Amino acid sequence: MATAQATDRNPGELKDVPGWFPPLDQLLFTWFLERQETRGFGGDLVELGAYMGKSAILLGHHLQDGEKFTVCDLFGGEAPDGANAAETAKSYSSLTRQTFERNYLAFHDALPRVIEAPTSVISKEVEADTCRFVHIDASHLYEHVHDDIGAARDLLLPDGIVVLDDFRSEHTPGVSVATWEAVLNRGLRPICLSTQKLYGTWGDPEPVQEELLETLRGRDDCGLSVQHAAGHRLVRTRAHKGMQPPSFPHSRYYTAPEPPQPAPQGTAPTSAPARPRPRPSSRVRRIGADLLPPIVTRALRRSLARGAQKS
Template identity: 30%
Template sequence: MKREFAVYKNFGFRTVHGWLDRDVLAISEVLDRVQRDKGVSGSVAEIGVHRGKLFIGLSLLRREGESAVAIDIFDDQELNIDHSGLGNLKRFKANVERWASLDGVKIHQGDSTKVQTETLRELAGSDIRFFSVDGGHTEEIVLSDMRLAESVLADGGVVIADDVFNEHWPGVSVAIVRYLDEGGKLVPFLVGFNKMFLAHPDYVADYRAAVESAFEGSLLDLVWESAGFAGHPVTIIAHRHAIQVVTGVLKRSKAVRAAYTQLTGRTPS
């Protein structure tokens, strides 16, 4: 689906309602190439698909035999306790059908925190190599979704966490710090365009290098810096006007740690 992905990345995603920077798709494409080179296989999944803006892109990166799993409350908006996103099953299906295909797409409508590992693996038909976490934005929901993603992630898989540095959703930052502090097996390696990318430690150096190489000199308004998050080195890639905002949050990580302590009564290690 290489041609279809290019069409969607360069044009189609703009027609789908939602919040996504085109460069998230470009980064996903780079990581997909690394996964292919390393023999990483598995399906793709997203919690919180909204109208399908990122889900379609991930679905178009699938190889033969791989599934794409969509988890969302969709029209059951009484479950949307923090009002993050507004799913619509009919529009989601129409968008997927227009820009990709519903073949191999598995839809689970319901509360992601009630999804069991076995249920998700059965839906996917395999482990998952790309998993977007963009559902509810409270601390407990994000923490639950991260643990679910970890439990089904293929060796070398990538989790894409949304809104980690969005000031409107502080619970997301705290949840990620808690996940890392409480024994999470995945570590962050890249922050950019309102997303944080995490993977197993053995893969992060190659993933960081591949993204930096792919973006080097590509656009004048893109820059990157190295920083740390909860003790892990990360590459920050962003539009020049936004880089100071993200690096400022990372360099003042004491604020995130303080929020964690205040909300949990514990000090992250």
């Protein structure tokens, strides 16, 4: 039977899945989810905007017994308005539901609940006060992000975690406005900031921040700073060069690289053969031909020839 192997279409590792999910955010997702799990904090998971499935694959790995995981994305379908349609055509023209599902199933036995629709439907599809973790990474337009944040607040349990992607990218000012508006006017309390994402809660951020600070201070692969603004403590994190993501299970298509084969025992390493040194008689002949009179040269050659025959 043929063995399944990773290809351009079948990822072998999480890093093979296209998408914007750097090692630092993989670390933070894992830390927040595992913290909830070790404390017996259960609840459903939701992702708004999935792209090719990279972050969804990690989220699905943390699904506990009795929990549900819901993914909502247009997947190239009909957008709710002209601005959203233009954004989708520009940035996500290659995205299809089939690609997402193929990538996800490379790592999991079953798909999450997939809703192929605008994220505005999520409040009707998922019950309020049932979720422990919501990741928002869909539209970059202010109106849509504003509504996605409102939906996340309704869906989350007390002390649940919301993650907002692209909150400070130069090409997504609508996300920045909606994010900081939620912090200043809608009760969202930041826990920490990465280069791409804001992690927050509508509960009490202080206990989570203290534990996170203790964890990150013990690492040498990321930087850490604390600032205060508008009554909020902001924990800023950044990855150092060469930071590696946390370990993650391989996909069903993964093939381990073959180790280098050792040289057979008892065989000496081959080397280039040494260049032979010219025989002394050759040097004599050259010198004689160049410097001595012809009669002397002929006599010298005869003498050398007789000596070679005797030897």
